[in-house]
Amino acid sequence: MAPAAVGLLAAALVTVGSAVGADRAPAGAEPSAAAQTATAHSGTGGRHWVNIWTAMPQLTEPGNMPPAPFTQENLVLDDTTLRQTVRVATGGDDGIRLRFSNAFGGAALPITAVSVARPLGGRAGTDAVEPGSTVPVTFSGRESISVPVGAQVVSDPIDLRVAAGTDLSVSVYLRDGQASGAITSHPGSRTTSYLLAGDHTGDEALPGATPVDHWYFLSGVEALSGRGTSATAVLGDSLTDGRGSTTNGNDRWPDQLQDRLLSGRATRDVAVLNQAAGGNRVLDDGLGPNALARLDRDVLATSGVTRLIVFEGVNDIGTAAATEEAQRRVTDDLITAYDQIVERAHAQGIEVYGATLLPFGNNAGYDDPAGLREEARLAVNDWIRHSGRFDAVIDFDRAVRDPAHPERLLPDVHDGDWLHLTPEGYGLLAAAVPDRLFR
Incomplete structure (x- = not known):
């Protein structure tokens, strides 16, 4: 200096x-352990949800859209897995949950499957995850969800401990793609994400994936945290x-x-x-x-x-x-x-x-x-x-x-x-x- x-x-x-809320599972569904933890703490102990990572949602400019063949005319990420890493601020010992935004999408965002894992070596911008760390993500007990135009969704609590200041890998699969030329993203990620055809949300690595330095759809990670x-x-x-x-x-x-x-x-x-x-x-x-x-x-x-x-x-x-x-x-x-x-x-x-x-x-x-x-x-x-x-x-x-x-x-x-x-x-x-x- x-x-x-x-x-x-x-x-x-x-x-x-x-x-100067608790997420509700469908009737007859068995809540996950993290969901039970969230419910148990919602009325006692002063625990509350705190965002530990965010990215401002914005309309994706033409130059920041996913490259071909992942962007076609009025169809984006058809039959595609998107894997992206984010660094959380404070940690989460009692469960985390994800937020996805379709604030600027021109059509519903059909999320088919989501998983979270720890990136291999704890590194940002890698396509590989630590073996055995992958956890599936659900939304009100369902694996898939359609996010309406202009809306956002929050996942169920996820049984994954995340340490403060570490990276988290999030994989999203769209079977049918988003049927619009307008999608929601955060282009200035300064972090590398990966695109690969097919459902690879459960795979430990994505060989041959296409790297892009943008985040798409993911807008927040929350942790069930102590009152302080x-x-x-x-x-x-x-x-x-x-x-x-x-x-x-x-x-x-x-x-x-x-x-x-x-x-x-x-x-x-x-x-x-x-x-x-x-x-x-x-x-x-x-x-x-x-x-x-x-x-x-x-x-x-x-x-x-x-x-x-x-x-x-x-x-x-x-x-x-x-x-x-x-x-x-x-x-x-x-x-x-x-x-x-x-x-x-x-x-x-x-x-x-x-x-x-x-x-x-x-x-x-x-x-x-x-x-x-x-x-x-x-x-x-x-x-x-x-x-x-x-x-x-x-x-x-x-x-x-x-x-x-x-x-x-x-x-x-x-x-x-x-x-x-x-x-x-x-x-x-x-x-x-x-x-x-x-x-």
């Missing part, structure tokens, strides 16, 4: 303001989704923050949930619905969330016209939007932490010859720091800006475009978030 970066990290400011376990959602864009991070490396800033929290005795029961997407905006739809529109789905309705970090707005400033009127308007509208997010989250008992926006000077896409976009960013950051509306302020700007040119990032922490960060740069963001916010 450069000496300037170390000094800035030490000086990163954080100001703290005033803090909670989740912190992060509402963000590509800087949180991890552009510039390492594929299969899990080194986005929320990942690095999670690793640190797991190492602390007072913070190891906090799950950090990445609810971000590249190109996302606060005010207008971009890649995925705008932050105001998706707040209910991605934060308020996410199990176990007690804290929210808001780190989004650069794309709003950068895509607004570089005129005084347009930048004045986007500044005012962003401030109003943040105020609305705080109000709505506080109504659900969720604390909200505001993160300052990073500089993007020298970025070719968000050219700023008159400095009007920089003026808007500074005005927004001033409000985040001093309005008192947030329960805490995380000063990401101060952690990575160049002190000699504060409108730009430190030259050794970005990935070449003066906007997105390297894994080391994301480490500076993670280090700027204090543990005390999670105790």
Whole structure:
């Protein structure tokens, strides 16, 4: 790490303001052991479901659809197994369950079979699983389920112990495929998934499978957790989704923050949930619905969330016209939007932490010859720091800006475009978030 970066990290400011169901099996079906555990704990012991992994659902762009032959005209993943790995935050000793989303599908999503397992060697992005670790997944006691357009489904509790900070392999088989050219995914997975014709949900390896660096359909993993376990959602864009991070490396800033929290005795029961997407905006739809529109789905309705970090707005400033009127308007509208997010989250008992926006000077896409976009960013950051509306302020700007040119990032922490960060740069963001916010 450069000496300037170390000094800035030490000086990163954080100001703290005033803090403000059981699944039912069909008649006659014998509940699984995990289902019985969930039922036993639902009324005693304070156990509750907490999301331990999430991916923001969005409409899949043409360039991120599964490759041929897995995508045909208005038919996707016909007679195909999809195997994908995800890294969970906190663990699950008493059962986990999965969530699948068809939020943007143009037709029902016909899930024929699902299994979970531990990836071979505990590695992200592998097509192989540990022998003997595969467990079938059911939905209200059934192996198959059809997810209606715009809906999501949650699985029955699954008898599989998952340790904190480890990877989970999820295999999904679609016998008939989804009969639509529109499907739900999270393209910015930074994790490799695998596609193979036929039903291979019970296979230990998928030789000859086609690798794709996207997640499809899977939107959440929950764990039945103790009363002290909670989740912190992060509402963000590509800087949180991890552009510039390492594929299969899990080194986005929320990942690095999670690793640190797991190492602390007072913070190891906090799950950090990445609810971000590249190109996302606060005010207008971009890649995925705008932050105001998706707040209910991605934060308020996410199990176990007690804290929210808001780190989004650069794309709003950068895509607004570089005129005084347009930048004045986007500044005012962003401030109003943040105020609305705080109000709505506080109504659900969720604390909200505001993160300052990073500089993007020298970025070719968000050219700023008159400095009007920089003026808007500074005005927004001033409000985040001093309005008192947030329960805490995380000063990401101060952690990575160049002190000699504060409108730009430190030259050794970005990935070449003066906007997105390297894994080391994301480490500076993670280090700027204090543990005390999670105790």
